[in-house]
Amino acid sequence: MGEDPQGNPTDADRPTLNPAALTVADAARLLGVAADVVQKDIGEGSPASADGSANLIRYAAWQNRGTAACP
Numbered sequence: 023m024g025e026d027p028q029g030n031p032t033d034a035d036r037p038t039l040n041p042a043a044l045t046v047a048d049a050a051r052l053l054g055v056a057a058d059v060v061q062k063d064i065g066e067g068s069p070a071s072a073d074g075s076a077n078l079i080r081y082a083a084w085q086n087r088g089t090a091a092c093p
Contacts, residue, residue: 041078049076 039048046064050057060081064070069080 043071043073043075044078045075049078049081052078 039052044052046060047057050060053060060068060076063081063084064074064076068076068084070076
């Protein structure tokens with residue numbers, strides 16, 4: 023593990039998430055909802071990849087479908 027001179031972890035030690043391919047659990051955590059909510063939305067037609075991962079931007083757009091902000 024790398025540390026900077028002050029003893030803080032370096033970026034290489036921090037986990038990363040790909041907003042274009044999130045697990046249901048990661049998407050739920052980032053959105054502040056339960057994983058079953060995201061899974062239910064996917065079952066109801068929310069965009070998801072064949073592997074079940076969710077694209078955060080496409081999911082958010084799907085959530086806002088029909089609103090003035092997202093035509």
